[in-house]
Amino acid sequence: MTLxxxxxxxxxxxKLNRVRSFLTTLGVIIGxxxxxxxxxxxxxxxxxxxxxxxxxxANLIIVNPVRGVPGAAQTLTxxxxxxxxxxxxxxxxxxxxxxxxxxxxxxxxxxxGITVLGVTADFPIVxxxxxxxxxxxxxxxxxxxxxxxxxxxxxxxxLFGGDSPIGQTVTVGSTKLTVVGVMAEKGVVADVDYDGRxxxxxxxxxxxxxxxxxxxxxxxxxxxxxxxxEAMTSVINQIKALLVxxxxxxxxxxxxxxxxQQDIITTQQATTEAFRDLLxxxxxxxxxxxxxxIMNIMLVSVTERTREIGLRQALGARPRDVLLQFLIExxxxxxxxxxxxxxxxxxxxxxxxxxxxxxxxVVPASVPLAFGAAAAVGIFFGYYPATKAAQLDPIxxxxxx
Amino acid sequence: xxxxxxxxxxxxxxxxxxxxxxxxxxxxxVDLQVKRGEFVAIxxxxxxxxxxxMNILGCLDRPTDGEYHLDGEDVSQLDRNDLAIVxxxxxxxxxxxxxxxxxxxxxxxxxxxLLYNVEERLxxxxxxxxxxxxxxxxxxxxxxxxxxxxxxxxxxxRVAIARALINKPAIILADEPTGNxxxxxxxxxxxLLHTLHAGGATIVMVTHEPDIASHAQRVVCVRDxxxxxxxxxxxxxxxERGGRDDA
Numbered sequence: 001m002t003l004x005x006x007x008x009x010x011x012x013x014x015k016l017n018r019v020r021s022f023l024t025t026l027g028v029i030i031g032x033x034x035x036x037x038x039x040x041x042x043x044x045x046x047x048x049x050x051x052x053x054x055x056x057x058a059n060l061i062i063v064n065p066v067r068g069v070p071g072a073a074q075t076l077t078x079x080x081x082x083x084x085x086x087x088x089x090x091x092x093x094x095x096x097x098x099x100x101x102x103x104x105x106x107x108x109x110x111x112x113g114i115t116v117l118g119v120t121a122d123f124p125i126v127x128x129x130x131x132x133x134x135x136x137x138x139x140x141x142x143x144x145x146x147x148x149x150x151x152x153x154x155x156x157x158x159l160f161g162g163d164s165p166i167g168q169t170v171t172v173g174s175t176k177l178t179v180v181g182v183m184a185e186k187g188v189v190a191d192v193d194y195d196g197r198x199x200x201x202x203x204x205x206x207x208x209x210x211x212x213x214x215x216x217x218x219x220x221x222x223x224x225x226x227x228x229x230e231a232m233t234s235v236i237n238q239i240k241a242l243l244v245x246x247x248x249x250x251x252x253x254x255x256x257x258x259x260x261q262q263d264i265i266t267t268q269q270a271t272t273e274a275f276r277d278l279l280x281x282x283x284x285x286x287x288x289x290x291x292x293x294i295m296n297i298m299l300v301s302v303t304e305r306t307r308e309i310g311l312r313q314a315l316g317a318r319p320r321d322v323l324l325q326f327l328i329e330x331x332x333x334x335x336x337x338x339x340x341x342x343x344x345x346x347x348x349x350x351x352x353x354x355x356x357x358x359x360x361x362v363v364p365a366s367v368p369l370a371f372g373a374a375a376a377v378g379i380f381f382g383y384y385p386a387t388k389a390a391q392l393d394p395i396x397x398x399x400x401x
Numbered sequence: 402x403x404x405x406x407x408x409x410x411x412x413x414x415x416x417x418x419x420x421x422x423x424x425x426x427x428x429x430x431v432d433l434q435v436k437r438g439e440f441v442a443i444x445x446x447x448x449x450x451x452x453x454x455m456n457i458l459g460c461l462d463r464p465t466d467g468e469y470h471l472d473g474e475d476v477s478q479l480d481r482n483d484l485a486i487v488x489x490x491x492x493x494x495x496x497x498x499x500x501x502x503x504x505x506x507x508x509x510x511x512x513x514x515l516l517y518n519v520e521e522r523l524x525x526x527x528x529x530x531x532x533x534x535x536x537x538x539x540x541x542x543x544x545x546x547x548x549x550x551x552x553x554x555x556x557x558x559r560v561a562i563a564r565a566l567i568n569k570p571a572i573i574l575a576d577e578p579t580g581n582x583x584x585x586x587x588x589x590x591x592x593l594l595h596t597l598h599a600g601g602a603t604i605v606m607v608t609h610e611p612d613i614a615s616h617a618q619r620v621v622c623v624r625d626x627x628x629x630x631x632x633x634x635x636x637x638x639x640x641e642r643g644g645r646d647d648a
Contacts, residue, residue, distance in 0.1 A: 312513070316489020316490070
């Protein structure tokens with residue numbers, strides 16, 4: 001019997017029991033969909049990590065105050081950042097940051113609720129974030145609290161359209177600032193809209209926009225860029241020693257945390273990996289259950305069609321003809337499930353990427369992989385029923401009612 | 402039509418079921434020759450061994466001992482695989498309950514044995530044409546695409562006969578071919594078998610109905626695993642010597 005003939009017989013058999021075939025393949029459908037989603041989540045996580053590196057810059061060390069400790073809030077000061085910059089070797093730059101929200105306007109347009117980020121002059125170097133037009137402000141301008149501003153790309157577009165904003169004036173809050181530069185376009189990375197922000201000297205922010213007099217020199221975060229990957233440990237140790245000394249705290253219980261980009265990525269990876277592992281288990285268990293379902297239904301089919309098997313044997317079907325017929329039926333069943341699973345998995349991954357918190361990216365290679373897994377399930381779990389069919393005694397099978 | 406060549410040649414055949422103490426001789430030493438072109442009926446009550454004989458003649462079962470030459474080939478010790486090939490090429494089965502596949506049309510049912518033919522690899526079109534010719538030969542040229550449940554019992558049995566002929570077998574093995582049919586259909590089927598016989602076919606038919614058996618040239622009577630009579634004078638001798646078959 002030819003392959004195409006066998007396939008047709010198998011397909012007609014499945015069509016005869018549509019609902020049963022669907023229920024049987026449900027496990028395979030879910031299993032295959034899980035495989036595709038699992039790989040999409042992994043690929044999405046890799047993309048998210050690449051984004052993270054893109055967002056923060058390479059070889060970055062992040063110093064934050066310990067949060068949630070009573071009385072210990074906001075312990076990092078501007079002077080800490082200056083001290084780090086002066087004392088720590090092998091660092092390429094230090095950027096302290098603090099942010100407020102202000103309305104921003106020109107004669108032409110008014111934007112409300114814009115994030116205004118007070119930073120220091122090293123900001124573009126430390127965060128790997130280039131200036132597109134004009135220049136960034138200098139240390140000197142920062143210290144002298146000059147009323148200058150660097151616009152995010154999107155803000156420049158919104159406020160000035162196609163015109164060059166350099167040298168123009170924008171009103172931030174109630175203060176008029178002179179535009180010295182526009183950052184390069186960066187877009188939304190890791191949930192931060194870099195293009196929709198303003199960058200001003202941190203000292204100017206303290207003077208004009210600080211929410212309270214008491215916290216007038218507090219910084220939210222200090223970013224330090226190490227010269228190289230190898231210098232990271234040394235730089236971290238220097239910062240730690242320096243801040244412990246400056247804050248006069250127990251080194252075992254510091255009032256600040258030092259993270260590297262790797263720490264953040266590791267946390268993120270751990271979350272993604274947990275989710276991916278969950279999907280892997282779902283995939284494995286679904287494929288197993290799906291396979292058992294296929295085996296079960298094929299055993300039922302062999303029993304139901306015992307007489308047909310006997311007749312085919314009488315007409316000259318060899319054991320391997322019968323084996324092949326039932327094996328192909330099982331594989332057809334699992335591949336149909338695989339096809340449905342691929343559609344469900346790709347759709348599910350897209351939907352999840354849009355609605356969920358994790359990025360997903362469907363991997364093209366996962367489609368043949370998932371099909372392969374489905375086929376393997378069909379062959380593995382179809383083999384026993386098919387063998388059973390092939391070994392039937394034709395006399396007994398023909399007499400079967 | 403009859404030649405001197407034996408299509409079936411059986412010598413000293415036994416078929417034993419069970420082991421050791423519980424051995425049952427379904428066949429206890431059978432010799433039987435059927436010449437090419439003969440029409441033979443096998444009669445016997447249930448438990449006589451005629452079904453066992455039929456199964457072995459049909460290569461569905463193997464004898465415990467003895468020789469069986471079918472169309473010149475010793476088939477008594479073949480394995481399952483080779484037996485399937487012999488069944489496909491040399492034997493055309495006609496069953497009491499027709500055994501058509503309900504999902505397939507008449508022509509598809511007739512094409513089935515061609516699927517398993519290892520000597521002739523025909524294309525789909527060739528198989529179809531040959532099945533159509535076979536159905537026309539049994540008078541069902543108008544019923545090619547009917548399914549079994551759309552046909553009468555007599556028509557279904559004719560489809561089965563067309564299927565039995567499709568690989569040009571050495572023998573046609575008919576097991577109670579009229580058992581499920583009314584008198585009129587029975588007559589039609591027996592007429593068809595006569596026509597085939599007249600055309601040179603070798604037919605071995607198992608039946609317990611004396612008037613059906615009397616259609617054959619020769620009636621072989623089986624009882625207690627042995628052939629107790631073999632004659633050309635209709636079924637009478639079987640009834641006289643073996644008693645009535647009350648199966």
